[in-house]
Amino acid sequence: MTDDSTPAAAPRQQKVQSAEVGVGILKALAELAPATSLSKLAEYVDMPASKVHRYLQALVDSGFAEQDPANNHYRLGRSALQVGLAALSQLDVLKTSAPALIALRDELNETCFLAVWGNKGPTVVYVEQALGAVTLVTQIGSVLPLLSSSTGLVFETFLSATETAGLREAESASLDEAQLQEIDRHLQEILSTGVHQIHGMLMAGVNAVSSPVFAMGNKLVGVVTVVGSASVFTDQRQALAAQKLLQMAQAISARMGGEMPPLASTRDHE
Structure with a gap:
């Protein structure tokens, strides 16, 4: 068994940190709804645009974000909406x-x-x-x-x-x-x-x-x-x-x- 101080724990920590960053970008998309540009999103989360773009591509691939081909703006995707609706259904x-x-x-x-x-x-x-x-x-x-x-x-x-x-x-x-x-x-x-x-x-x-x-x-x-x-x-x-x-x-x-x-x-x- 390893702990967080061992080399084997490093990849796990990186995954956790990546997940936290991804969730942060997803929340920012929600707060900037209905849609926002890459530059505004990067400024909002205080990250380099290139880094935000990498995470956005992963979110798009998973259905949690979408890009409008007309203006290249990003918005929440169908998967994010499904999660939101599921959460709302529990808030009776x-x-x-x-x-x-x-x-x-x-x-x-x-x-x-x-x-x-x-x-x-x-x-x-x-x-x-x-x-x-x-x-x-x-x-x-x-x-x-x-x-x-x-x-x-x-x-x-x-x-x-x-x-x-x-x-x-x-x-x-x-x-x-x-x-x-x-x-x-x-x-x-x-x-x-x-x-x-x-x-x-x-x-x-x-x-x-x-x-x-x-x-x-x-x-x-x-x-x-x-x-x-x-x-x-x-x-x-x-x-x-x-x-x-x-x-x-x-x-x-x-x-x-x-x-x-x-x-x-x-x-x-x-």
């Missing part, structure tokens, strides 16, 4: 969120759930129930209100106005001006903090914390929420849960290739 929000929700439930011993936007509004699709907890608002399939639940308000904050218009109009019809202003205050709080805490808003004696989950392109794909009885989910515990939940939501988003968009890219609620 439920599949990605479930392990994190289990871990957070175990850490806090509070009920944690994931909701997605359904045809009737915020819909609970996954629940990790706290031990000994009984609640009526976190059953799988439950549809939560848009303007009177922590989960719903996060959807209202980050979804487009077109997507939520019908539900918002229906729910706001019974609210007075002061209540609508209070909702706008909640939305601005969510925008500035990325997490929303409420006390007994949807149901008396039930507190909740919610945070958004984003996928590639910073598209909102779900909202994660921690909910518990106000008698045990006190201010201090809720503040801790908010911190943990935000960290978890950011980690899930990063795993799915997204992040919370800046304020400038969100819609105006005024």
Whole structure:
């Protein structure tokens, strides 16, 4: 058996280094999509053009890159697209969120759930129930209100106005001006903090914390929420849960290739 200090290990190290360089060039092609010239690619990866060209030829031969005969620019090939699609198929929000929700439930011993936007509004699709907890608002399939639940308000904050218009109009019809202003205050709080805490808003004696989950392109794909009885989910515990939940939501988003968009890219609620 050889180790990395022996002459026999040198070829192996060279192969590893070559693979790392090739992956770096492949990533650069993705970042410079849809296509780029050899000179721009070489500048981007800070390598001599002749060296980049050798790797590009190998990528072309393997189907991971293509060259446009019209302008000689390079782009990702069919094999790269197949790998990308396979990776995307694994980034299902439920599949990605479930392990994190289990871990957070175990850490806090509070009920944690994931909701997605359904045809009737915020819909609970996954629940990790706290031990000994009984609640009526976190059953799988439950549809939560848009303007009177922590989960719903996060959807209202980050979804487009077109997507939520019908539900918002229906729910706001019974609210007075002061209540609508209070909702706008909640939305601005969510925008500035990325997490929303409420006390007994949807149901008396039930507190909740919610945070958004984003996928590639910073598209909102779900909202994660921690909910518990106000008698045990006190201010201090809720503040801790908010911190943990935000960290978890950011980690899930990063795993799915997204992040919370800046304020400038969100819609105006005024």
